Amino acid sequence: MSLVVSKSLPVVVRPSEPVTTATKIMLSPMDKILSNVAVRALLAFEIPIHEPAETIKRGLSRALVYYYPIAGRLAAAADGDIYINCTGEGVTFISASANYAMKEIMSSVDQHPPDVPATAVLLELTANYSAQGVSRTDPLLLMQVTMFSCGGFIVGVTWNHALADGFGMAEFLQAVGELARQLPKPSVVPVRWDESAQVMPPSLLAACYQIARCLPLPNIVEQNITIPWSLIRHIRGDTDGQTCSCTMFEAVAAVLWQCRTRTVMCDDRPDAPTVLYFWVNARKYMGAKDGYYGNCITTNMAVAKIGTVANGDIMDVVGMIRRAKEQIPEQFNKDADMAIGDQLSHWQAGYDNALMLTSWRNLGFEDVDFGGGKMARVMSTCLILISSCQCAWCAYLAKGN
CATH class of the missing domain: 3.30.559.10 (Chloramphenicol acetyltransferase-like domain)
Structure with a gap:
C-alpha cells in the first residue's frame, strides 16, 4: 500500500506551569545501562475524539508539570556520572494525518508481503531520533499523533530508555490521558527517584x-x-x-x-x-x-x-x-x-x-x-x-x- 503521512513541523511542548522542584535527578544503575537505547510504542485508538492532536498536546503539557524530569535533558557530572538535568526544555510533538483508514493500516502491518517490512509503515507513525542514535542533547521523549480518515488515531511515542521502562511510560501516558480528559491531577503520584x-x-x-x-x-x-x-x-x-x-x-x-x-x-x-x-x-x-x-x-x-x-x-x-x-x-x-x-x-x-x-x-x-x-x-x-x-x-x- 502507498501510505502517505502528512506531518506538521515538530513543535516543542513544555510544562504548562513553571516547575520549581529539583533541578537534578540521578539515574539508577539500570537507567544508566539503558541510556543509549531508544524505545518505540504505538497506541491505536478506534473511537474518534475532538481534535486529537491538540487535545493530547494539552494533556501532555499538563502532565509535564508532574513528570517534569521528562522535559529535561541528560547531562554528565565532572566524574562522568549521568543524570537528568531538569531544564524544562520540553519534548518534541508532531501532528500528522494519513490517507487511509486505521484498519487498513493495521491490516497491512499484519499481512505485509515478506519483502516489505511491517515497521516501514509503523516508522511513518512515530517521531524518531536520528540515524546516529540517541544523544544527550536530544529530548527524552518524542510524540506523534496521527489522525486517519476513519476518525481513529495512533499515538506514537519514542523515548530514551534511561527515562522509563514500559511500565513507567504507560503510567505517564495514563496521566496524559487523564489530564487530556480534564481531570484535575493524575490518579498516580509519580516517583522518579526511589532508594529502595x-x-x-x-x-x-x-x-x-x-x-x-x-x-x-x-x-x-x-x-x-x-x-x-x-x-x-x-x-x-x-x-x-x-x-x-x-x-x-x-x-x-x-x-x-x-x-x-x-x-x-x-x-x-x-x-x-x-x-x-x-x-x-x-x-x-x-x-x-x-x-x-x-x-x-x-x-x-x-x-x-x-x-x-x-x-x-x-x-x-x-x-x-x-x-x-x-x-x-x-x-x-x-x-x-x-x-x-x-x-x-x-x-x-x-x-x-x-x-x-x-x-x-x-x-x-x-x-x-x-x-x-x-x-x-x-x-x-x-x-x-x-x-x-x-x-x-x-x-x-x-x-x-
Whole structure:
C-alpha cells in the first residue's frame, strides 16, 4: 500500500506551569545501562475524539508539570556520572494525518508481503531520533499523533530508555490521558527517584549490562509475527471455562522459542544449548514505591538442548519457561550471586542460539484513555536478528482485549 503521512513541523511542548522542584535527578544503575537505547510504542485508538492532536498536546503539557524530569535533558557530572538535568526544555510533538483508514493500516502491518517490512509503515507513525542514535542533547521523549480518515488515531511515542521502562511510560501516558480528559491531577503520584528501587545485586546488574549491550541490535531484519488465538487457547486449554494451564506469556514465548529453534537448528548439533532470555517488571521484587517510573526490570533465562526444544512437546517448553519465571525472586536474595553468576557466565560464553523476549502485556498501556475510550492495540517494533550470534528481541504485540 502507498501510505502517505502528512506531518506538521515538530513543535516543542513544555510544562504548562513553571516547575520549581529539583533541578537534578540521578539515574539508577539500570537507567544508566539503558541510556543509549531508544524505545518505540504505538497506541491505536478506534473511537474518534475532538481534535486529537491538540487535545493530547494539552494533556501532555499538563502532565509535564508532574513528570517534569521528562522535559529535561541528560547531562554528565565532572566524574562522568549521568543524570537528568531538569531544564524544562520540553519534548518534541508532531501532528500528522494519513490517507487511509486505521484498519487498513493495521491490516497491512499484519499481512505485509515478506519483502516489505511491517515497521516501514509503523516508522511513518512515530517521531524518531536520528540515524546516529540517541544523544544527550536530544529530548527524552518524542510524540506523534496521527489522525486517519476513519476518525481513529495512533499515538506514537519514542523515548530514551534511561527515562522509563514500559511500565513507567504507560503510567505517564495514563496521566496524559487523564489530564487530556480534564481531570484535575493524575490518579498516580509519580516517583522518579526511589532508594529502595536502586538496590540490585551487583552480579544481577552485571548480567543485565552484558545483555543490554546487544541493544540496539545491529544487522537486523524486522518482522511482524501473528500467533493465532486458536493456537494460544489450545496450548492454555482455554475451552469450556476450564482453568488455563499456563499464562499468555508462557504460551506465546513457547511457540516463538520452539519455532525459531526449529528454524536455526542443525541436525548434527541437537545437544547444543539454546537459550531464552526474557525481561521482567521487577517492582514487586524490589519493593519499589507506587508511581515509580524509572527502569525497574530484571532478566532471567531458560536453557535447554536444541533438540529438546525443537522436537519436544509444547507443554514441556512451557514448563521450562515457567520454572525460569519462578526463579526470578531468588535473584534478589542475599545468596543469589551464584545463580546470577551462572547466568552471566552463560551469556559471556557466547551461546550462538539465543532468543530475547519482552512482553508488552499488562504494563498499563491498555488503560490509556485520551477521551474516547481505551486503546484497541499497542504495538512496538518486533526485531528478529539474522546474524552470527543468532540473537533476537521480540516485543509481543497485544490487542486491547
